């Protein structure tokens with residue numbers, strides 16, 4: 001988190017409004033900007049300052065492959081403060097929160113409202129001892145149950161010293177609503193939107209120097225600044241490509257700038273050895289990769305530690321706490337999408353073997369399947385039911401759709417039942433159109449199907 005941040009003085013001045021020592025009311029800072037423009041760097045700098053000023057900082061950095069993992073972000077936010085947060089909660093709320101976060105041996109069905117109230121109570125408890133900052137990077141990838149619970153709790157905070165610092169990927173100056181449903185529930189003047197702008201030439205020069213450890217001739221810098229539009233991620237990739245090819249190009253001679261970012265990224269990844277790339281593919285395919293989990297999936301190969309170090313050295317991944325993450329999500333996406341389908345299937349198959357969470361395991365098996373597979377469809381059906389029972393209908397709906405898609409054509413009854421389940425969970429997660437489609441399909445296929453009757457009954461009870 002504490003990496004050097006160059007420039008950004010005006011953004012940090014605006015951010016300081018969230019970090020007033022005497023804050024009494026909730027405030028939010030929403031950092032928006034395009035891919036690679038520097039949101040995470042700025043977000044991290046704001047959080048570091050908050051820590052220096054004595055705020056308690058709860059943070060979560062969801063990644064795209066985690067967006068389906070129910071309550072992953074809430075669990076991250078309460079990672080350190082859980083015990084303090086829940087100590088004075090009413091027992092049902094505490095139990096619901098424990099079950100939702102899969103803490104301890106709590107089983108059973110937490111009531112969604114109890115989870116939401118429990119989280120709200122946790123924030124109040126923590127903010128009672130020191131002002132609180134809740135930081136969420138890449139908030140667009142928040143898993144849906146966490147987004148609901150967090151939004152619910154934040155909207156109900158009044159006269160509580162809580163600052164929210166989120167980074168949101170969005171096109172420059174796009175009219176996107178504030179995340180977590182804050183618009184309309186908090187007064188406008190307490191939501192500070194800060195567009196993260198392109199970097200100027202001088203700041204970019206310092207970023208490139210500090211990251212690459214080597215200066216570039218001024219003319220090359222000017223061309224990189226222009227070609228990247230001041231986007232530091234793109235500029236770094238362009239500069240790396242230039243250094244790779246040799247900077248002894250003459251001034252005035254056009255830089256050979258590959259047009260597509262994907263091309264640059266795969267060129268950079270291709271420099272790594274095949275065993276490092278294999279490790280990275282496993283990282284890109286895992287929702288919450290740790291060195292231990294990846295090593296196990298790979299069968300504890302002898303050179304694993306060196307491979308991880310090589311990837312850190314190449315600034316492709318970083319390790320914070322026990323979590324591995326790509327230094328920029330685009331690198332993970334490039335690697336995953338650039339690998340062969342059979343390699344991806346093998347990766348998911350091996351990850352499934354070591355996944356301790358049954359829901360995660362079922363998802364990996366679904367992504368490893370070459371075609372319809374009854375065993376996997378059944379596992380997904382069970383995982384969907386469990387997700388629903390711990391208050392995550394969105395995850396349940398996705399798992400049920402996968403289960404339905406992987407059901408062999410001849411298993412007519414199972415397919416109808418899974419279609420009906422997918423419809424019911426879609427309805428429960430407010431995807432009404434999809435619910436209607438699925439339930440109609442199931443009803444048309446079999447009017448006597450028990451699943452359809454149950455689903456229709458549950459719809460009429462809920463509506």
Ligand SMILES: Nc1ncnc2c1ncn2[C@@H]1O[C@H](COP(=O)(O)OP(=O)(O)OP(=O)(O)O)[C@@H](O)[C@H]1O
Pocket residue numbers: 003004005006007008033034035036037038039040041042138169207232233236327328329330
């Ligand atoms: N102000 C800065 N000072 C130093 N380095 C920076 C700065 N801004 C960005 N960088 C570097 O540029 C790269 C891209 O920045 P960052 O990851 O913060 O972008 P992002 O907007 O979060 O990207 P994404 O949308 O993909 O999440 C990183 O390597 C980061 O270290």
Ligand SMILES: [Mg+2]
Pocket residue numbers: 039040041137138
């Ligand atoms: Mg980022």
